[in-house]
């Protein structure tokens with residue numbers, strides 16, 4: 190039996206694209222029915238968990254790719270990071286600009302990308318705050334970073350909601366600010382007091398209250414320091430960062446309820462226009478399961494992730510990855526055991542109780558134990574060295590030297606090792622001395638092996654491709670590139686499609702190209718994603734041309750492999 194329109198009962202073919210449960214005979218009826226369907230459409234409900242607070246729980250099974258929610262932000266603005274030098278965000282569009290060289294806003298004199306930037310007059314962006322910022326009648330020529338503090342703008346934008354969008358203001362104040370952890374004795378309190386509260390009060394709210402007194406009209410009811418601290422807490426704990434052509438921070442009415450998990454079951458994308466967020470399942474989610482995202486860095490080891498979450502979001506993560514000493518078999522934090530002077534050992538050092546901040550570390554082969562302090566000292570020291578080398582535009586040789594040194598102490602999958610290998614695979618084949626004409630076969634084989642190793646780790650820690658799409662895509666494309674050079678070299682030597690190694694590289698390459706399409710499907714809006722999509726499309730064209738010109742049939746993989754055996 191055919192489906193019936195949820196609005197009028199007529200036969201219908203159109204389905205709600207989010208839940209695929211309701212059918213409609215026309216777009217108009219779908220629109221009319223939305224008021225009723227809105228609640229039923231959402232595949233989750235809001236629950237309160239004693240440990241987590243409010244959270245989203247699936248009310249039905251959700252498949253990877255299904256849309257869970259899609260909504261516009263309550264408020265968004267320049268990322269509230271303190272900037273002491275270098276580029277600053279334009280208050281109209283948040284694109285980074287050099288303040289000293291840029292135009293100024295006609296209304297408030299803040300540096301802007303262009304006097305005609307559309308965001309400057311938009312009341313939901315700079316338009317409203319400009320009226321308050323314009324109350325200071327002095328202009329700065331030097332020391333612009335101090336004088337025009339873009340890190341105070343989002344707080345001001347939030348405060349201004351009370352006037353134009355009181356409902357949104359109430360929604361915002363209902364979010365968790367964790368004030369109990371941000372009291373007057375903390376560094377964060379002192380920074381907000383000085384950088385935001387004092388700055389806004391002395392420069393803008395002071396002249397504003399004089400005007401209010403004169404006109405007898407209130408511009409803003411609540412400009413208390415208490416509310417400013419609350420808003421800053423809400424932003425720090427709940428806001429999402431949007432990394433597109435600009436650095437934007439946004440607060441969403443429902444998406445903020447997504448709880449953290451180091452193995453998240455959703456991924457999200459932002460629209461360029463209006464920064465609408467769309468949250469999609471990236472792993473199967475069963476009814477009753479919590480819907481999760483990731484608040485920290487997927488490529489950090491357990492201790493670094495947990496410390497970061499504790500410092501910035503005020504909780505201790507106890508997810509499956511954090512509980513597992515091997516981090517889901519990835520060994521991302523594992524060290525090599527050096528044994529003792531008498532008995533060298535090549536076992537692995539792993540944390541005994543990874544959820545304890547001062548866990549002991551133990552070898553899986555010998556009796557050697559390490560304190561957490563010793564491990565931190567070693568790992569942080571290596572981390573600093575890696576950062577130092579990476580910042581200096583390293584050569585292949587420098588990175589290979591560093592890698593060799595690190596592998597004395599760290600497991601080959603350790604996250605610092607991952608970072609160095611990821612840089613190396615992007616230099617092999619490109620850097621002078623290693624260009625496609627110069628690079629040796631051995632080096633290409635090493636690059637391909639590194640790509641496979643890193644792909645294996647990436648799939649273990651991010652099976653849903655929630656966070657590491659770009660890393661994953663780079664690895665797939667670099668594996669393709671390494672194989673491709675080898676294939677063409679062998680081909681020129683007359684080693685052709687009947688040789689097993691060539692066939693398996695071709696099959697691997699086809700697989701890389703197919704996977705690239707899946708991995709990059711949510712990255713169409715980002716500059717880095719776009720670049721990789723174009724690269725992958727070019728590679729697909731070259732590869733297909735080669736296969737067609739040489740009449741290679743990769744679809745009958747088994748036949749080719751059998752021919753090879755003969």
Ligand SMILES: C[S@@+](CC[C@H](N)C(=O)[O-])C[C@H]1O[C@@H](n2cnc3c(N)ncnc32)[C@H](O)[C@@H]1O
Nearest residue numbers: 240241242243365426427445446448449502504
């Ligand atoms: C963005 S808010 C999420 C909504 C919040 N649960 C609420 O009740 O408003 C982030 C806060 O939720 C809590 N939270 C999120 N994920 C958690 C987790 N995996 N374990 C414990 N608490 C968590 C922490 O208090 C964290 O600071």
